[in-house]
Amino acid sequence: MSFDGAYARRWLPVEISPVALERALWILVGVSLVGDIVTTFVGLHLGLAESNPVARNAIYSYGLAGMIALKALAIGVGLVCRPMLPRAYRAIVPAGLALPWTIAVFVNIYMISTVV
Template sequence: MQSDAVYSVPRLTATVTTSDLDRFLWVLVGVSLVGDVVTTFLGLHLGLSESNPIARSAIDGYGLVGMLVLKAAAVGVGLCCRPLLPRVYQPIVPAGLALPWLIASGINIYMISTVV
């Protein structure tokens, strides 16, 4: 069976610029950072333990301040390294920060749900 009909495929007309993507990803970094810190401390309050040895040392030694300094250091390294990349690749930096923190938040939420 053949058809000579022409099919049109709907396409999105919105364009996403690199700066729009970059802005969205930095907001995602902030949200994921807060989510990770809040769920980590909630889990610790409920009797869970931190599995990351570096974060565990920072929390054991300095509490919330230690955790925030650790997160700030990671963001600082990202901000310092970002200019070394071509502009089109710079959104990789916030994506690389946000993704692990989003995953950690998800794991934390799961673990909290097992003890509540």
């Protein structure tokens, strides 16, 4: 770690540009989004319940279209807010989307494994 003025910098073992990092995180967003939708609906078909009340209402009211609309809304908010950040910090947007969806995939897989 080094100190550059007011910012502490951590050096990664591999050099990666902010653009490459953001691209990789957007790919993770896509994979985790699909994984979350698939594992959610598999769990629902096995008798599990959606724990997020907003998502539960959207799914029970509109089915798959409701879930996709919620995901699209989240991505839309991220894309609108992304230009407000300095270029070096724009990767926080896909990271903020991918992290909870990736965690949800693993939680869903665990819950599905308990009923199968």
